[in-house]
Amino acid sequence: MTILSNSGLNRRRFLQTTAATAMAATLPLGGAMAAPKRGGHLRVGKAHGQTTDTMNPGTWENGFTIGMAFAIHGRLTEVKADGSLAPELAESWEATPDAKTWRFKVRQGVKFHSGKDLTPEDVMASIAFHRGEDSTSAAGPLVAPIENMSIDGDTVVFELSGGNADFPFILSDYHLTIHPAKDDTIDWESGDGCGSYILKNKNFGVSCTMERNPNHWRDDVGFFDSIEMLALVDQNARTTALVSGDVDVIDRLDLKTVGLLERNQNIQINSVAGTQHFTFAMSTNQAPFDDNNVRQALKYAINREELVEKILFGYGSVGNDIPIGQGQQFYNTELEQKTYDPDKAKWYLNEAGMDSLSVNLSAADAAFAGAVDAGVLFQASAKDAGIDLQVTREPNDGYWSDVWMQKPFSAVYWSGRPVQDQMFATAYSCGAAWNDSFWCHEKFEALMVEARAELDEAKRKDMYWEMQDIVSNQGGVIIPMFANYVFATSTKVKTSDGLASNWDMDGERWAERWSFA
Structure with missing residues (x-):
């Protein structure tokens, strides 16, 4: 063994983790971090x-x-x-x-x-x-x-x-x-x-309340006496709740208003670069998305730089239709970056035997903040490629049950996964429950099994590079941008000394790792 x-x-x-602003925690004169204190009721939107x-x-x-x-x-x-x-x-x-x-x-x-x-x-x-x-x-x-x-x-x-x-x-x-x-x-x-907290009440779609577990086996996690988590899907309601002091933490900030929030001395902005990416998933099991030429046309008809600038306001980076972040092991650094090219998009349409294309894109803020606006920008850029893209604003409530993987072309957010095999197996493996493009590729499946078992890192790298090439150029998901995790806390909240980047809000371990300052 x-x-x-x-x-x-x-x-x-x-x-890789980056912070756009300073952490709420600061070093005392002695150089050691002050131990978190227990107590208080945390309210999260x-x-x-x-x-x-x-x-x-x-x-x-x-x-x-x-x-x-x-x-x-x-x-x-x-x-x-x-x-x-x-x-x-x-x-x-x-x-x-x-x-x-x-x-x-x-x-x-x-x-x-x-x-x-x-x-x-x-x-x-x-x-x-x-x-x-x-x-x-x-x-x-x-x-x-x-x-x-x-x-x-x-x-x-x-x-x-x-x-x-x-x-x-x-x-x-x-x-x-x-x-x-x-x-x-x-x-x-x-x-x-x-876990470190006991669930007391839940009302899905509204709220849940939790109390600290006094018998937890660890003494280095779980510092709040109690937590109330509210489902505040509406962007304005969520931001207003933070500004008014009705909640102590909110996630997924309206990036258009981050500058205004930064002026508030009672609010701390946190920005962390990681694996989060925003996508447009195409159902490859039905026309017209069953033709890879159509999929490639749509990938070249989107202006990625414009989305990063106007939707993410710079809090992110351009994507290349792969779900792997630049800081992850085995990221393919030699994969040609797709750029907006309406002529190339038209060429792929011609290869599909089409002079033009008409498709509908479903989106809602539940998918990601600015998803509908991103769809409108996509609509404008696609027009020059001969693509008539109509954007449907879907309801937020029920989006993940009634729209995602139900409508043939939809906006989606993914938090990514720590390792490539986990991401690929979850969302790109043929028949996987969350394969939201319903995509199957025989060579990709074989490589996934081989790479998973390969202990030689050089050979493993070659396999993962080829898999990324296949996903980027034959897959059913457009991944135009990677988005930083941008969330806000009251200055009363002491976050971790170094924020995790594998999920939003400190790897979603905020309940365990944070405390009141």
Whole structure:
């Protein structure tokens, strides 16, 4: 057995974090950071949440449910603020040299909020919940390579169909929360978790309240006495709530008004560059998007630089139709960057046997702030390429259940994933629950399996570079821009010393890591 980690998997830092403004925390004269203090009631306004949300971990897909999940539940592993991996409910792990068999030792002394002790059986049942041919969980593709699970004392043994060097990172996914085992499955409906906060009340699409877990196994997380999280999807309502002091934190700022907010001495602006990207997903299983020439025409008909300037106001960078950030390991630095080229778009239309094209794009602020405006800009740039693109403003509530993956062309936001295999398996693997372009590519699928098992980093890099080329030039998703995470806090809130970039709001670990100043 080869030990790969017993205190955390330290890889090359694959996410780059930048701050546009100073952190709320400052160094005292002695040079050491002051310890966070406990107490207080935190109020958070989230630009997410809908009435169709549930407690089922396989369905979580927005910032409201993800923020709740990280607060009340635990996972086997945790991505730290610096991008490295640390043990959470797993004390340690080890693997065979081929990375096909993994042993995770389950942490002792952990209790669920109900008082039940955490056991290996809970871990195995929680992962099994997302497996199987009938699984509709978004995490299904992540755990599909698990062929067998067993328990050896205090250890859960995972046998994979092939080697996977990133398997410990996979188990940090927010869907893969650990719940009490119950009747050959898990109890997910009650919200009984083993996280640093206890869920007290929930009204999906409106709010939830949580209280600090006094019996949590860690003493370095969970500093607020209580938290109230509000679903404030409306941009103006969210911003007004922060300015008036009705909430202490909001995410997804209106970038047009960031300059005004910066003038408010009671508000701190935070900007973090990471893996978040905004997309337009095309259903490749229906015309006209089943023709790659049409897809390429649309990719060259969008002015990416204009979107970064007018939608992100500079808080981001141009995308190249791949979901991999420039700071991530194995990012393809030699992939030709697509630029706005209406003549090239027309050429691809001609290759598809068309002189013109008419399509409809669905968008809403629920997809991302400025999504409708981005669609209007896309409409204007596409016109010179002979493309009539009509933009439909969809309702915010129910967007993810009624529009995303239901309408053939829609605006989407993705927070990205820590490692490439996780991102590709979640959203680009053929048949994956969240493959929102319904795209399948035989060579891509083969490379994904090979790269996952390859331990030689040079060979792995070549495979991931080829996969990115395939996704960029044959895939069904337009990725015009990567967006910084831009959120605001009251100056009363002390954020982490270094903000994570793997998810919004400090990796969505704000409930655990922040405190009142």
